[in-house]
Amino acid sequence: MNTTIRRLSIFCLLMFLVLMVNVTWVQGFQAQSILEDPLNRRQFSERLSEPRGPIQVAGENVAYSEDIAEEGKPARYQRFYNEGGLYTPIVGSFRQYGASGIEGAENSLLDGTDDRLAVRNFRDIITGREPEGAQIQLTLNPDVQQAGYDAFAALGDKNGAAVALDPETGAILGAVSYPSYDANEVVSITDEITAVNNYVELENDPRKPLLNRALNERYAPGSTFKVVTAAAAIEYLDAGPDSEQDAPDILSLGVDLPNAMGSCNGGAPDTLAHSIQISCNTSFANWAIDVGGENLSEQASKFGFNPEETLTVPLEVTESYAPVETDRNILGRAGIGQSNVESTPLQMAMVAAGVANDGEVMRPYVVDTVRDSDLSVVTQTSPETYSEAVSASTAEQLTEMMVLVTGTNGSGTNAAIPGIEVAGKTGTAENGTDLTHNWFIGFAPADDPQIAVAVVVEFGGGSGNELAAPIARSMMEAVVQ
Amino acid sequence: MSDTSAPEAPTALPPVKRRNAELVLIILAVVITMVGIAIAGINLNGRVPAATWTVGLTFGAFAVAAHVAMRFVAPYADPLILPCALFLNGVGVAMIWRLNAITTEDIERAGVGMQLVWTAIGLICCFLIIVFMKDPRVLQRYTYISALVALVLLMLPALPGLGHEVYGARLWIKLGPFTMQPSEFAKIALVIFLASYLMSKRQVLQIVGKPIKVGRFTLIELPRARDLAPILVGWVLAIGMLVVLRDLGTSLLLFGTFLAMLYVATQRSSWVTIGLVMFGAGATIAYFLFWHVRARVNIWVNAFDPEVYEQVGGSQQLVQGIVGMAYGGLFGTGIGAGKAHQIFAADSDFILASIAEELGLTGLLAVLMVLLVLVERGMRVALASTGTFNKLLASGMAFVLVYQTFIVLGGVSRVIPLTGSTTPFMSAGGTALMTSWIMMGILLRISDNARRPAPQAIQDEGATQVIRR
Known part of the structure; x- marks a missing residue:
């Protein structure tokens, strides 16, 4: 054995x-x-011992790190955020167990480990200087952001999002997601338990404050999508503002489709311009059917729907969909932004911006410049074309029609700014509940656009003009007045 | 294996005690424990904590008391076993103190929970066994009783009302304020049962068989169908544990120990082959039939898949442990200087990962080497002891130690799927520590008996022969 x-x-x-x-x-x-x-997940907490670069809006720090250790003790950097929940959807939070927003997407730049900082890092090793993270300047315009945020706060218990773009460059001027949260509450390194508990509470909050609705939530765009349908009608069918289309009071699309106001043109055929102005459903359903499923989807894709690869700004943007419809009833509803059409607020802002910028959609971006700790520029984002959505003449005709929306007898009068022509389009999207999503997209001034916006009030239950247009207006006013 | 039926001759050993060597090594183990606590305190708080003396010296007192007792009750016992076990126990205590210290507001008030109390209780159990169990062979009488005890202990947690679930595994029972892990004791009962059962049946299991030959070579010697009964029972139990109690760790331990002891007793590798094939087949079938077995395997194979990581009961714990080990690198962060407290169950199931992080690969290998020395000393006790029962008992206990270490560290470092199991002597937890010390008691007793010089006959006036021990 x-x-x-x-x-x-x-x-x-x-x-x-x-x-x-x-x-x-x-x-x-x-x-x-x-x-x-x-x-x-520890790499996030590990780096608390290194100075992390600040995130800035208009030259002011909105996120920065400060050494909170007692004198003589090893450095411990606490992340601080200014302005409460105002910038959180974009800036994000840098927690012990993860990061979101720009804090996550640009982590390697902020903590100084990015390859683009390699030369500087090498120099620091030689000179013995403590390495610091790069600083990131955002494209956000504080006035626009504040106007949008305040407008949502005034609504109180409604969730929603608003995006504002510079149509000429694609720079994101505002990205509001409401409700938001104060990132300071979830990043404390001195009271980790409270920070974690607060985060868990946010995770479980039914209003989803952690969700960036501006970039990552899809809604049926409703009538705001009629801009895309109109673009397709002009591009593919050679239609113009005066082209007429059947506009019955009720159109049979499997289930009857009525008009919001009852009648568009007393049941008679209606012009494209008038259909936009008062947001006629039946004529646009007919336009969509005439344009055809493939063309409508293709037109939407030119604005940025159905992307082949995920758009990053550098935050990842959720895809918006406008699939090819073959069924007449579904296609008709797609033409008014219902059925399978779903869009993020950013995507609808890109539609408005594309029209505003002579048909050319610029690639949206939120990081303007990245500067090294010695303030030398590491990267600077230069505007680039994302897609050619429509021809310049089509864009001009669309603008002309969208201006009517905010004018007398238009459906979006609440977005009108005295003395300035505003182009816009309202939307009131069915979503299977009693409370509709309320939209507004638009840009101003119509003849020399400086800002394009898209606003959605989730389950607003009112109309686009009633709830979303005032928010859009205050954001636009922040730039044009 | 022609010498199978030859009587086992005890390996002759000179009657050396080496108790002084034992004392030196024990003092070294105690000093290492105290230095561990001291460095942890310096790293956490900047100065040597009082626990260096309170915890360290209490542990030291226990250790020296154990040594002194050995001089009286088992002077010939192997001198390496006690220091090795105390070293592991001490490193565990230091690590547990360090992990408690970080969560205690005032570091000076940090303790080691019940670990010192359990160490004392374990040592007392060890002592009592050495004193009162003069010859472990008395345990032979309780063959089937120990089998029954093992079964009952294994099944206790499954009883409603008594069973207590921790982290999804139903391994504990709750008696008033105490929670116990009866499967730990079951290991001892199981080894006792196997040793006595195999001792009486080994001849049959050993000899009768039917060789299956390929040409001139014997491929495998198949046992008779009826002799397969015990292995079948063991197999059913192991698979039952896996499926009913969802406890892969105990299942592996049960069947592995069974096969190892069967092999030692019968010297037939065919048993092992048959057993492994059966277990493999059973486990494969269980894999396809039961989701929790699949989940375990999935966590093991795809630990670093973000989806698996985020799942409830996913690979998060495993990844945390491995990340800790990675932070440790070759030389570790230093005890108290790392973030081992962020590892799940850092003081129990994952204590080796905590050691790996803070003491590095170097420290982990040192701990493993001491464990290996302890185990090989156990095997040495088996070799040196007389009688089949003692040999089986000693080698069985030594094997349980190795195998348990393999299951827990293999799980933590992804050699095998992760299963909850304790590390001998180190994990926080009373039952496990007690069990380990009871096994040491049995080993030390066998060792003392084996190495004690044979009684000498003295001729004294006339015909009466007096035997002096």
């Missing part, structure tokens, strides 16, 4: 050898790649 005991002890030795070889592999050879894995 001693033979087998000896063999067993050799077997035991082998088991230990396996363990020893394996831990050597894990700790000796794999360690670096494990540490760099995104699932290493």
Whole structure:
């Protein structure tokens, strides 16, 4: 029996050898790649000991790090955020166990480990200077952002989002998601437990304050999508503002489709311009059917729907959909932004901006410049064309028609700014509940657009003009007045 | 294996005690424990904590008391076993103190929970066994009783009302304020049962068989169908544990120990082959039939898949442990200087990952080496002891130690799927510590008996022969 005991002890030795070889592999050879894995949630807390670069809006810090250690103790950097929840949807939060927004998307720049900072890092090693993270300047316009945020706060218990773009560059001037949260509440390194509890509370909040609705929530765009349908009608069918289309009071699309105001033109055919002005449903359903599913979807894609690859600004933007419809009833409803059409607020802002910018959609971006800690520019975003949505003449005709919306007898009079022509389009989207989503998209001034906006009030239950247009107006006023 | 039926001759050993060597090593183990606590305190708080003396010296007192007792009750016992076990126990205590200290408001008030109390209780159990169990062979009488005890202990947590679930595993029972993990004790009962059962049946299991030959070579010697009964029972139990109690750790431990002891007793590798094939087949079938087995395997294979990580009961704990090990690297962060407290169950199931982070690969390998020395000393006790029962008992206990370490560290470092299991002597937890010390008691008793010089016959006036021990 001693033979087998000896063999067993050799077997035991082998088991230990396996363990020893394996831990050597894990700790000796794999360690670096494990540490760099995104699932290493500690890398966020680890870097609390290094100064992290600030995030700025209009030259002012909105997120910055400060050493809170007592004198003589090793540095401990606490992240601070200014302006409460105003910028949180874009700026995000840098927590011990993860990061969101720009804090997450540009983490390697902010903490100084990015390759683009390699030369500087190398220099720091030689000179012995403590490495610091880069600073990030955002494109946000504080006035626009504040106007949008305040307008939502005034509504009180409604959720929603608003996006404002500079049509000429694609720079994101405002990105409001409501409700938001104060990032300071979830990032404390001195009271970790409260920070974690607060975060869990936010995660479980039914109003989803952690969700950036401006970029990452899809809604049926409703009548605001008629701008896309009108663009397709002009581009593919050579229609114009005066082209007429059947506009019955009720159109049979499987289930009857009525008009919001009852009648568009007393049941007679209605012009494209008038249909936009008062937001006629039946004529636009007919336009969509005439344009055809493929063309309508293609036109939407030219504005940025159905993207082949995920758009990043550098935050990831959720895809918006306008699929090819073959069924007449579904296609008709797609023409008025219902059925399978779904859009993020940013996407609808891109539609408005595309029309405003002579048909050319600029690639949206929110990071303007990245500066090294010595303030030398590391990267500067230059505007680039995202797509050619429509021809300049089509854009001009669309603008002409959209201006009617905010004029006398238009459907979006609440967005009108005295002395300035505002182009717009309202939307009141059915969503299967009693409370509709209320939209407004538009830009101003119509002849020299400086800002394009899209606003959605989630389950607003009113009309686009009633709830969304005033928000859009205050955001536009922040730039044009 | 021609010498199978030859009587086992005890390996002759000179009657050396080496108790002084034991004392030196024990003092070293205690000093390492105290230094561990001291460095942890310096890293956490900037100065040597009082616990260095309170915890360290209490532990030291226990250790020296154990040594002194050994001089009287088991002077010939192996001198390496006690220091190795105390070293592991001490490193565990230091680590547990460090992990408690970070969550305690005032570091000077941090303790080690019940770990010192359990160490004392474990040592007392060890002592009582050495004193009162003069010859472990008395345990042979309780073959089937120990089988029954093992079964009952394994099944206790499944009882409603008594069972207590922690982190999804139903391994504990709750008696008033105490929670216990009866499957720990079951290991001892199981080894006792196997040793006595195999001792009486080994001849049959050993000899009768039907060789299956390929040409001149014997491929495998198949046992008779009826002799397969015990292995079948063991297999059903192991698979039952896996499926009903969802406890892969105990299932592996049960069946592995069973196969190892079967092999030692019968010297037939065919048993092991048959057993492994059966377990493999059973586990494969369980994999396809039961989602919780699949989940375990999935966590093991795809630990670093973000989706698996985010799942409830996903790979988060495993990844945290591995990340900790990665932070440790070759030399560790230093005890108290790392973030081992962020590892899940850092003081129990994942204590080796905590060690790996703060003491590095170097420290982990040192701990493993001491464990290996302890185990090989256990095997040595088996070799040196007389009688089949003692040999089986000693080698069985040594194997349980190795195997348990393999299951827990193999799980933590992804050699095998992760299963909840304790690390011998180190994990926080009373039952496990007590069990380990009871096993040491049995080993030390066998060792003392084996190494004690044979009684000498003295001729004294006339015909009466007096035996002096």
